[in-house]
Amino acid sequence: MLRGMYTATAGMLSQQRKHDTVTNNIANVNTPGFKQSRMVSRSFPEMLISLQEGDAPAARFNAGRLNTGVLAEEALTVNVQGDLRETGNPFDFALVSDIQVDGLQFDNGKTITADGQRVYQPQAFFTVLNAAGEQRYTRNGKFVVDASGQLVTAEGYRVVGTDGEPLVLIDPVTGIPISNVTTNNRGQLLDSVDGRNILDANGQPMAMLLTRVDEPMRLIAEGSGILRNDELQPSVLGPMNPNDRVEVRQGFLERSNVDPTQSTVDLMTASRMYEANQKMVQYYDRSLEKAVNDVGRV
Structure with missing residues (x-):
């Protein structure tokens, strides 16, 4: 009983x-x-x-x-693409990700191989830094520019560029904040007036660091859409491959997939x-x- x-x-x-x-x-x-x-x-x-x-x-x-x-x-976590909502805000960004793996067909972000192994579809994320300078990952592209010209999330996490440093939208010559920003589908920051690359303090073109996560189920949620990796395996995380089917859409936000x-x-x-x-x-x-x-x- x-x-x-x-x-x-x-x-x-x-x-x-x-x-x-x-x-x-x-x-x-x-x-x-x-x-x-x-x-x-x-x-x-x-x-x-x-x-x-x-x-x-x-x-x-x-x-x-x-x-x-x-x-x-x-x-x-169900890592499938959410619908896009147009906002018109130049600092709203959405990721459209459909990364394929040779020989596999994914359904709802996962698949079962012939030998019974479960494989999850790789996902792309924006890369940000917390207050301690540790890398974190998010799909929430609702960014703003703070008083120091840094591109940050609503919670204050700094958006990372391809050089691993926070993106600072200030003209290195004049010191004036850059407000006319256009982003192409690879996350490169361009001047919306003449289409030229926006350069950082070192004279290099600025672009968002998009991170591909081959095993997204290993990421741990910290809240507010921020994810971290505790596995400490370099093979899990890495920069985006130019051949991956990932695009950045400016002026859009990705809806939740609920x-x-x-x-x-x-x-x-x-x-x-x-x-x-x-x-x-x-x-x-x-x-x-x-x-x-x-x-x-x-």
């Missing part, structure tokens, strides 16, 4: 985590570049139940398998499943109460 209560309780915990994940998706439905998460559940290891009658080996037979509940293992309708259905399903497991716990509680107070009295 107690085993059944533990199983129902595990179901309640699993559905609660699913409910929290879907709620977070709905809360970020209007967050640019947000990627929804899906909770992955799996059963606890099954136990093989056998019955032994006497000492003879032939007296033992298998009664079957017993499942010990469900576990909300992890929340996986489906509000499906998320609402998932939220209701999680609530109903939670209630069903809750009723089972209440049933076992009443049964235990009767066993203690009534049957135990006899």
Whole structure:
């Protein structure tokens, strides 16, 4: 009886985590570049139940398998392209990414190879620096220019150029902030008047550093659309390959890929499943109460 209560309780915990994940998706439905998460559940290891009658080996037979509940293992990010929304703001940028891997066809950002290996589609990200100077990654291209002329995110993270340094939109000769900026589809910054490359203090053309992440599932969310890599494997992260199918769209923002309708259905399903497991716990509680107070009295 107690085993059944533990199983129902595990179901309640699993559905609660699913409910929290879907709620977070709905809360970020209007967050640019947000990627929804899906909770992955799996059963606890099954136990093989056998019955032994006497000492003879032939007296033992298998009664079957017993499942010990469900576990909300992890929340996986769905790294698929979101729709673009035109804003007209010259400092709003969206990434259109469709990086292909030879011989593989991706569905919802992943695929299963013939030998059963799961492979995730590589993704492109804007590269930014936090206050400590550590590289971070984001798909939220809603940038602004601060008082010092640096291109930053809404949270103050500095956008990185291809030289690894923050992009500073100030004319190195006159010291005047540059306001007429145009970006091509590779993230290069151009003068919107004459189309010339905007140069940095070293006389080099300025461009955004777009980072390709071959294993995006390894990135860890820090909040506000900022991601970090803790694997410390150089093969995971690297500069964009010019042949990759990635474009920067100026004056656009990438919408979140959250489906509000499906998320609402998932939220209701999680609530109903939670209630069903809750009723089972209440049933076992009443049964235990009767066993203690009534049957135990006899």
